[in-house]
Amino acid sequence: MLSNIRIVLVQTYHPGNIGASARAMKTMGLADLVLVNPRCFPDSEASRLAAGAEDVIDSARVVASLREAVSDCVQVVGASARLRSLPLPHYDEPETMARELVASAASDPVALVFGRERFGLTNDEIRCCSHQVSIPANPDYGILNLSQAVQVLAYETFKAWRQHPDSHYRPVRPAADRQPTREQLDHFHAHLSRVMQASGFLTQPHARTEAQLQALFSRAQPSRKELSLLRGLLSSLEEPREEG
Structure with missing residues (x-):
């Protein structure tokens, strides 16, 4: 250890x-x-x-x-x-x-x-x-x-x-239940930033907003499985929707 x-x-x-x-x-x-x-x-x-x-x-x-x-x-x-x-x-x-x-x-x-x-x-x-x-x-x-x-x-x-x-x-937990690495979190935050900008939520650089969201996820300490779920949600929001 x-x-x-x-x-x-x-x-x-x-x-x-x-x-x-x-x-x-x-x-x-x-x-x-x-x-x-x-x-x-x-x-x-x-x-x-x-x-x-x-x-x-x-x-x-x-x-x-x-x-x-x-x-x-x-x-x-x-x-x-x-x-x-x-x-x-x-x-x-x-x-x-x-x-x-x-x-x-x-x-x-x-x-x-x-x-x-x-x-x-x-x-x-x-x-x-x-x-x-x-x-x-x-x-x-x-x-x-x-x-x-x-x-x-x-x-x-x-x-x-x-x-x-x-x-x-202590037995090693399954990979999905372990905490994500900083690299995995960096990829998530970059993905979240792209989606927020594309959606119009951020119309210009908002360092404070993004920093507060990073701190929120630091406090939440999502597992790798939960982070993957969040990435999937962001990806679904990026996909173009077909007109009915």
């Missing part, structure tokens, strides 16, 4: 933070590290600060976009110091997030996403996530270093896994 839990770092500026994050991961049994457009990698500073977790560094994958990094994941949690305008489901407590993440990881890949050192994740990147999570901290000084944030959420995830040993052997 832990092998299904991915840590994604977006545009990390200091290579040392990559190494320190890899070390934080390994102490909690995590090994899947994906880097989105790091400023400098590979780098000797990353390897030096990994301090025994060089294997995590050596196996890290570098990709061009966050969408690519999480396309096969069924749950993507963005770590954010504050709520953004996008009304995604939000975890106020990392412990709650970790329990649900571990449950999803029993059958499919999931991801924890961390943004840039200075300003975190952009709103467009948050839209690639299914949930947000905040780490409770001193309201007068709630700034965590990137690797510290990775350590806190990795610890909560490892604790949730360790405290629920029965979940290690």
Whole structure:
């Protein structure tokens, strides 16, 4: 199950933070590290600060976009110091997030996403996530270093896994009952957007409307079977009707 839990770092500026994050991961049994457009990698500073977790560094994958990094994941949690305008489901407590993440990881890949050192994740990147999570901290000084944030959420995830040993052997659900991947959801939202525009519901770009609908489906968490049903409904609306 832990092998299904991915840590994604977006545009990390200091290579040392990559190494320190890899070390934080390994102490909690995590090994899947994906880097989105790091400023400098590979780098000797990353390897030096990994301090025994060089294997995590050596196996890290570098990709061009966050969408690519999480396309096969069924749950993507963005770590954010504050709520953004996008009304995604939000975890106020990392412990709650970790329990649900571990449950999803029993059958499919999931991801924890961390943004840039200075300003975190952009709103467009948050839209690639299914949930947000905040780490409770001193309201007068709630700034965590990137690797510290990775350590806190990795610890909560490892604790949730360790405290629920029965979940290690949870039978895999049929594919139709499992959650859709982010790629499958992206295709659905693109399909929904086409139908809304063709029907006249959207007469011009309405980013806010589409973002609210994406958040609605994130909260609903449809299964793959239910998403297929929705796609079928949209396809039926696209088909030309014969005149009587």
